[in-house]
Amino acid sequence: MLDGAEVAKHSSRKSCWIVINSKVYDVTSFVPEHPGGSTILLKQAGADASSEYAKYHSPDVVNDLPEGSYLGDIDPSTLSALNTPKGLSRPEVQEATAQSSEGQVPHVSLCVRASDFEAAAKATLPNKSWIYASSSANSGASLQGNLDDWSRVSFRPRVLRNVESVEVGTKILGNATPLPFYVSPMGSMGSIHGEGEIEMTKAIVQTGLHGLMSTASTKTTEQIMETYLAEQERRGNGSASKLMFQLYIPTDRQKAIELIRRVKKAGFHSLWITVDTPVLGKRTADRYQQAQEALDVGLEEEEVEPAAELEVETQGGEAPKVSPKIGGRPPPGQLSAKTTWEDLKWIRQEWDRPIILKGVQCAEDAKLAVEYGCQGILLSNHGGRQMHTAPSALMTLCEIRTYAPEALAKLEVFVDGGLRDGADVLKALCLGATAVGVGRPFLYAMAAYGAKGVERCVDVLAEELTTAMRLLGITSLDQVRPELVNARRLLNEMWVPEQTFVKSRL
Ligand code: HEM
Ligand SMILES: Cc1cc2nc3c(=O)[nH]c(=O)nc-3n(C[C@H](O)[C@H](O)[C@H](O)COP(=O)(O)O)c2cc1C
Numbered sequence: 433m434l435d436g437a438e439v440a441k442h443s444s445r446k447s448c449w450i451v452i453n454s455k456v457y458d459v460t461s462f463v464p465e466h467p468g469g470s471t472i473l474l475k476q477a478g479a480d481a482s483s484e485y486a487k488y489h490s491p492d493v494v495n496d497l498p499e500g501s502y503l504g505d506i507d508p509s510t511l512s513a514l515n516t517p518k519g520l521s522r523p524e525v526q527e528a529t530a531q532s533s534e535g536q537v538p539h540v541s542l543c544v545r546a547s548d549f550e551a552a553a554k555a556t557l558p559n560k561s562w563i564y565a566s567s568s569a570n571s572g573a574s575l576q577g578n579l580d581d582w583s584r585v586s587f588r589p590r591v592l593r594n595v596e597s598v599e600v601g602t603k604i605l606g607n608a609t610p611l612p613f614y615v616s617p618m619g620s621m622g623s624i625h626g627e628g629e630i631e632m633t634k635a636i637v638q639t640g641l642h643g644l645m646s647t648a649s650t651k652t653t654e655q656i657m658e659t660y661l662a663e664q665e666r667r668g669n670g671s672a673s674k675l676m677f678q679l680y681i682p683t684d685r686q687k688a689i690e691l692i693r694r695v696k697k698a699g700f701h702s703l704w705i706t707v708d709t710p711v712l713g714k715r716t717a718d719r720y721q722q723a724q725e726a727l728d729v730g731l732e733e734e735e736v737e738p739a740a741e742l743e744v745e746t747q748g749g750e751a752p753k754v755s756p757k758i759g760g761r762p763p764p765g766q767l768s769a770k771t772t773w774e775d776l777k778w779i780r781q782e783w784d785r786p787i788i789l790k791g792v793q794c795a796e797d798a799k800l801a802v803e804y805g806c807q808g809i810l811l812s813n814h815g816g817r818q819m820h821t822a823p824s825a826l827m828t829l830c831e832i833r834t835y836a837p838e839a840l841a842k843l844e845v846f847v848d849g850g851l852r853d854g855a856d857v858l859k860a861l862c863l864g865a866t867a868v869g870v871g872r873p874f875l876y877a878m879a880a881y882g883a884k885g886v887e888r889c890v891d892v893l894a895e896e897l898t899t900a901m902r903l904l905g906i907t908s909l910d911q912v913r914p915e916l917v918n919a920r921r922l923l924n925e926m927w928v929p930e931q932t933f934v935k936s937r938l
Pocket of ligand 2: 564565566578616617619620646647648678790812814815816817848849869872
């Protein structure tokens with residue numbers, strides 16, 4: 433047992449101990465490596481970091497610390513001798529990071545469009561959590577492109593058809609779903625809602641939608657599945673929803689295999705491997721926030737030496753010696769910059785259920801997904817959080833329709849990014865998509881109103897979808913077809929092989 437007073441002495445960059453869930457860890461060597469930045473750890477030096485940690489990580493993430501980091505358990509009678517996390521004693525800092533200044537949360541009935549949940553979340557969330565959820569890469573161009581491109585496809589409605597009753601159900605990977613959209617995976621939900629993934633899982637079962645759970649969840653795989661099963665049972669196992677798992681492939685092969693086995697044992701239905709994240713994108717708003725937070729508590733982040741950035745390339749993705757905060761490099765242990773198509777072979781040996789690649793952004797990779805025996809691809813730029821000026825999912829869908837149409841026949845093709853109107857779902861379906869993933873609107877709805885908010889957001893999107901089907905002149909999703917939309921504006925901007933000097937695999 434370690435004494436709180438002893439732990440409190442280790443409160444600097446030179447020697448940094450923290451307490452997580454009653455266990456004491458020496459994180460000195462890990463501080464400059466921490467992908468969430470060193471400040472957040474240094475603020476907790478010599479203190480109990482459990483509640484802050486729970487906002488971002490599941491209980492088992494501490495196991496990724498270097499061997500020997502665990503020093504022992506804290507003597508519970510000495511907890512009061514621990515340090516107070518830095519910054520918390522200063523009321524102005526607390527205020528700045530605790531609550532945004534946007535004001536009152538509107539009544540949920542005032543959320544009549546999916547985008548209305550954004551303002552509600554901003555009014556609810558601590559500023560730091562708001563930044564985490566809303567931020568995007570670099571200038572924000574990818575995020576904006578996602579939002580804009582939905583409006584750049586228009587409908588070609590057919591009139592004078594009997595559209596009195598419409599059927600919006602379809603299938604995703606062979607499983608019935610009441611609506612052609614699902615909940616996208618989002619990490620660190622604990623920073624958005626006290627019960628994070630638990631609340632989202634309840635909403636998923638309640639609405640009958642399928643939902644993806646992130647590797648970077650703040651609850652363990654098993655906790656999430658237990659919630660799902662309990663909620664299903666409570667509802668007489670009548671919900672169509674299935675839980676699917678989003679995989680960030682851990683760097684360490686053995687750890688990756690163990691994770692996949694756990695996910696399989698827990699009973700997740702399919703594996704959605706995120707392939708657009710060899711390194712984390714540059715999340716600009718997070719960077720400003722981290723820098724400001726560091727300055728506020730007098731813990732200036734160390735400068736990044738240019739050589740350190742170079743090392744990322746020369747070492748083929750190994751973490752550089754000097755940490756450039758979050759972004760631009762593979763977080764040790766969690767993401768691998770070395771993963772290739774060949775890795776799908778050993779993953780396939782471990783996983784005999786559907787595999788979907790999340791983050792495909794061009795026709796060549798859609799073709800490769802077919803070659804490598806995947807069941808589906810998710811056209812996505814990670815909600816604009818990874819590549820700067822990445823193509824929107826709709827743009828990639830048009831490209832695949834044009835240059836790799838066989839992929840559309842052989843794979844289930846999903847799209848996500850910027851969907852804020854149920855009517856727009858129809859456009860993706862007309863162009864050949866199976867279903868659409870929805871991220872931030874559900875996260876924002878949960879932030880402001882919990883599971884009830886997510887249900888409301890689903891209702892909002894469903895109402896727009898059914899209305900649009902009637903106005904388009906169709907009564908079931910079997911009737912979607914390309915002639916019902918005009919995608920000319922996207923096609924005009926589409927990449928064309930002859931215009932480039934690239935000898936591609938197409
Ligand atoms: C001590 C063991 C810890 C390990 C092994 C660890 C590991 C990681 C990793 C791998 C990431 C990047 C991937 C991700 O977003 O999940 C990350 C991000 C982050 N971590 Fe930690 N962490 C630890 C402790 C903490 C603690 C104590 C806190 C809070 C006090 C914290 C706060 C954060 C934050 C805010 C991010 C950024 C999340 C984002 O923007 O995506 N971490 N950490
Ligand atoms: C706060 C947040 C966290 C996310 N975390 C993950 C993640 O852990 N894994 C992943 O594959 N995608 C993650 N994404 C990307 C989403 O799965 C999805 O691709 C994106 O949010 C869709 O765009 P939208 O938010 O505009 O709907 C995250 C997105 C957000 C907004």
